Amino acid sequence: MPLSSSASRSSLTEQPPVRILRKSSDSGAPLTSVEALLRCVYANRGVNGVATAGLGALHPVEALHGIDEAAALIADQIGCGGRFVVVGDFDADGATGTAVALLGLRGLGATGVDFLVPSRFAHGYGLSPAVVEAAAERRPDLLITVDNGIASHTGIERATALGIPVLVTDHHLPGAELPAAVAILNPNQPACGFPSKHLAGVGVVFYLLVAVRAELRRRGWFQGGRTEPNLAELLDLVALGTVADVVTLDENNRILVEQGLRRIRAGRCRPGLRALLEIAGVVLERTTARDLGFAAGPRLNAAGRLEDMSAGIECLIADEPVTAMRLAQRLNDLNRERRALTAEMGADAERLIERLGADLGTLPAGLCLFAEDWHQGVVGIVAARVRERWNRPVIAFADGGDGLLKGSARSVEGLNVRDCIDAVDKRCPGLIERFGGHAMAAGLSLQRDALAPFQLAFADEVARALGDAPATRELLSDGELAGPLLSLPTAEALRVAAPWGKGFSEPLFDGVFELSAVRVIKDRHLKLRARTAASPPLEAIGFGLAELRGQAGGHAHLAYRLAVNEYRGLRMPQLLIEHLAPAPSAG
Numbered sequence: 001m002p003l004s005s006s007a008s009r010s011s012l013t014e015q016p017p018v019r020i021l022r023k024s025s026d027s028g029a030p031l032t033s034v035e036a037l038l039r040c041v042y043a044n045r046g047v048n049g050v051a052t053a054g055l056g057a058l059h060p061v062e063a064l065h066g067i068d069e070a071a072a073l074i075a076d077q078i079g080c081g082g083r084f085v086v087v088g089d090f091d092a093d094g095a096t097g098t099a100v101a102l103l104g105l106r107g108l109g110a111t112g113v114d115f116l117v118p119s120r121f122a123h124g125y126g127l128s129p130a131v132v133e134a135a136a137e138r139r140p141d142l143l144i145t146v147d148n149g150i151a152s153h154t155g156i157e158r159a160t161a162l163g164i165p166v167l168v169t170d171h172h173l174p175g176a177e178l179p180a181a182v183a184i185l186n187p188n189q190p191a192c193g194f195p196s197k198h199l200a201g202v203g204v205v206f207y208l209l210v211a212v213r214a215e216l217r218r219r220g221w222f223q224g225g226r227t228e229p230n231l232a233e234l235l236d237l238v239a240l241g242t243v244a245d246v247v248t249l250d251e252n253n254r255i256l257v258e259q260g261l262r263r264i265r266a267g268r269c270r271p272g273l274r275a276l277l278e279i280a281g282v283v284l285e286r287t288t289a290r291d292l293g294f295a296a297g298p299r300l301n302a303a304g305r306l307e308d309m310s311a312g313i314e315c316l317i318a319d320e321p322v323t324a325m326r327l328a329q330r331l332n333d334l335n336r337e338r339r340a341l342t343a344e345m346g347a348d349a350e351r352l353i354e355r356l357g358a359d360l361g362t363l364p365a366g367l368c369l370f371a372e373d374w375h376q377g378v379v380g381i382v383a384a385r386v387r388e389r390w391n392r393p394v395i396a397f398a399d400g401g402d403g404l405l406k407g408s409a410r411s412v413e414g415l416n417v418r419d420c421i422d423a424v425d426k427r428c429p430g431l432i433e434r435f436g437g438h439a440m441a442a443g444l445s446l447q448r449d450a451l452a453p454f455q456l457a458f459a460d461e462v463a464r465a466l467g468d469a470p471a472t473r474e475l476l477s478d479g480e481l482a483g484p485l486l487s488l489p490t491a492e493a494l495r496v497a498a499p500w501g502k503g504f505s506e507p508l509f510d511g512v513f514e515l516s517a518v519r520v521i522k523d524r525h526l527k528l529r530a531r532t533a534a535s536p537p538l539e540a541i542g543f544g545l546a547e548l549r550g551q552a553g554g555h556a557h558l559a560y561r562l563a564v565n566e567y568r569g570l571r572m573p574q575l576l577i578e579h580l581a582p583a584p585s586a587g
Contacts, residue, residue, distance in 0.1 A: 071214070084140060087116050144167045198249075270317075275321070280295035352369050367390070374399070404448070418438060
């Protein structure tokens with residue numbers, strides 16, 4: 001049942017309505033011990049007992065359709081000294097997947113391994129004919145895609161014409177027909193019975209390397225002085241790519257992430273990842289999945305968003321700490337630039353939305369936004385933030401040159417945005433130039449003069465799937481914490497209890513608090529102190545919630561996460577406020 005909701009909206013500049021719901025296993029009584037708390041949290045996520053098993057519990061390699069053929073193909077080339085070119089993607093999943101492929105192939109004994117990453121601005125996404133031409137100059141005996149390729153029909157046709165075999169490793173949703181590659185590894189292809197459909201691109205590459213090692217072992221490759229590599233040494237990068245790509249953390253992915261985090265905390269991670277975390281102020285021994293997603297991931301992604309992901313890949317594969325730190329500093333500078341662009345474009349987006357709502361009387365079910373000076377590399381972040389605020393699927397477009405607009409889509413739960421775009425393409429053939437992606441995120445391009453009809457068609461298709469008015473945003477709470485549990489030991493236990501993320505959400509709690517010392521910082525964030533009758537005052541912050549300042553008087557109902565705040569060596573519990581509303585007693 002709903003525990004609270006925000007006041008009805010009176011204008012488009014106010015926070016959309018939110019309901020806080022208790023998850024089914026919550027009894028309604030405040031949780032009073034850490035053990036009971038963890039049992040409740042795990043049960044709410046469908047897990048009894050430990051949240052994460054060991055590597056031995058991973059789904060078997062042979063469950064991936066096509067893995068034997070792909071492993072044999074690579075083993076053949078390693079055995080004869082063949083040359084590999086890895087073609088990655090320009091996001092964190094593609095960068096980590098490319099780095100894992102390079103390090104893994106070299107560790108397995110490949111002598112000629114190179115990589116190529118398409119430019120977001122010059123080539124666009126995937127293995128295009130132009131990218132194949134660039135790769136052909138390096139004379140590969142085998143071209144391996146990472147985190148792309150499942151929709152690259154024309155690129156693979158061009159490679160075939162040039163006599164270059166292509167092995168596709170990808171996890172994006174395929175179209176009606178698969179490309180004519182010599183082998184395809186993708187848990188989402190129709191013939192694949194792999195139990196987890198949520199492997200990130202870097203996870204697919206890791207599985208491939210494990211299969212190649214087994215094939216080489218069978219062939220006796222590691223006899224005669226060759227060292228068999230410990231591929232678990234790559235799990236720090238697998239964890240980073242998995243978390244940064246925001247794939248669902250099912251049991252298989254939680255194992256991969258947890259094992260990677262253990263290596264990072266033990267100081268056994270790549271110098272480049274260590275440098276990215278250190279620059280972000282993360283203490284290596286206390287690294288969490290949140291740190292990968294909000295500290296290391298954005299800095300790595302900044303290279304692909306604003307320039308070229310090659311710098312990110314070089315950082316991840318660097319062996320020398322000095323080189324790794326130099327590259328990480330460059331990525332950090334790019335991330336600062338990216339943040340400034342995001343702030344400017346976000347303000348533009350809010351103005352566009354207010355104008356759109358004023359013109360139409362209400363916002364469409366699906367939003368398409370475009371401004372002439374928006375940056376291609378940042379529209380995905382803007383789409384995600386608008387989606388979070390307005391609880392609607394959003395596509396943000398930027399000028400892609402040559403009369404094209406390039407868009408990045410973000411969806412809401414219950415709507416497969418890639419399928420939605422596909423439906424528009426089928427209903428309005430010729431409107432979209434190309435598209436691809438996931439259920440929750442996709443990319444597309446279209447002619448500039450197609451934007452207006454596409455906006456209408458997209459909104460209609462979303463309304464067909466979800467209804468005209470999006471449902472009230474719901475926050476699912478794990479229950480109420482008793483005063484004694486609002487403490488540093490509880491926050492510490494929750495921090496390391498599991499790798500939290502999409503599909504295995506970080507614990508969220510709710511309760512009524514007395515608020516004091518309320519203030520707005522940096523014009524966007526709400527800072528305050530909160531206490532219950534049984535707890536001392538706690539520092540609390542609501543990022544991006546400055547507009548709720550008027551509801552933060554006296555007592556309020558908070559939905560929050562209990563976190564650890566570290567400042568100048570002092571560690572204390574802190575509430576990260578997700579939502580705030582007047583307490584029921586306040587009327």
